[in-house]
Amino acid sequence: MPRNRGMLTQELNISRRTSRRHEGFTLSERHIVSKEEQGLSQETQWMIAVRDKRDKAAFAALFDHFAPRLKGFVMRTGTSAAQAEEVVQDVMLTVWRRAETFDPHRAQVSAWIYQITRNRQIDVMRKENRPVPEALKEEPGLEPDAGQIMAVEQEAGLLRKALSTLNCDQRAIIEKAYLGELTHQEISTQTGLPLGTIKSRIRLGLERLRHELKDLSR
Amino acid sequence: MSGITHHTPDSMLAAYAAGTLPHPFAIVVAAHISMCATCRASLEAHQAVGGLVLEDTQCTALTDGLKSATLAMLDDVVIPDPVFEADGIFPGPLVQALKGRAPQWKKLGMGVRQDIIQADRSGSVRLLYIPPGQAVPDHGHNGLELTLVLQGSFHDETGTFGVGDLEVADETLDHTPIAGGDIPCICLAATDAPLRFHALIPRLLQPLFRI
């Protein structure tokens, strides 16, 4: 158990190490907030309940939210409805079985499920497991950091806003790229990909990583 | 790992997240991400965008019973997929590609050795062992070559590459990598086309030697 998980389901203890400023609003040290107050999305709350409490009702809620979208997502890459449902079932079972690898400090739920889904689709195609980066080894007893979790969600909101301002052509290129319909050469030559908009998301992730990795010698 | 100065191009990270990077490159990129916080954070940003595309996808009605069938499987006992961890200088994705075996070095001449891990139509991935100060025979590329330093260092016409650095060389780069002076340089290298060596072996023989 890499993190003190139990705490998240009750209340979130803001990290004592730093006070964070995000979107013009500061969380003071030792400030304790309930999950309602700091506005985690429902999906994140469900996922934390699945991970920490093995909550089947929360899993059912996640299924209702994501499975119909996943089916549409998988079918857009030319997969039949029946095969798509097999992938959906595999992905949702992975969500349940690998829940401990969900880290709300690092990803919003949809980002985590997105990668599981693409990995699954590629594994089915290649009939072998995709190479995946090593999992991070976290310091034992590291407390959940509500400021970071909230920042990840807010950043997703900002990204969504940035994507919504794209014109149809740019939006179509983004969708094609992340649905796996463009090669890396095509992605590098398509000017419509607004990679600039992900820069602050990268900074956010890097800040957290530096924090997590500072004691690791590797 | 700090001190990494040569990273994965953003287009490759996006393609890696989406699963469209050719398999040999995906192994090297996954290995680099295992060593590089910067590229891990970038990958997470791409995953975030992918997640938004997923969230914005229109719902498609599910077959009756899919949900109940899935819920009924939650308590099934399953054997988890193996998790591959780093082994010495070898990052987890390389350990995975080697399927747990130790490197089997084959001599390439002048002290240079290689272990071809995979080679098929999508390209090849191999380990290279270069003695200190030794040049890798001058070679160009038909396609793209990714080289990740696992031990030691090398330098070529474009710069110096230390542990964790990733060189991306396209067909326009005709370079001569030379290992640094202290310890042998060990690299993980992937191409999406056969290499063409100028000096070592005539091109006609290349299929025989699979280089």
Ligand SMILES: [Zn+2]
């Ligand atoms: Zn990097």
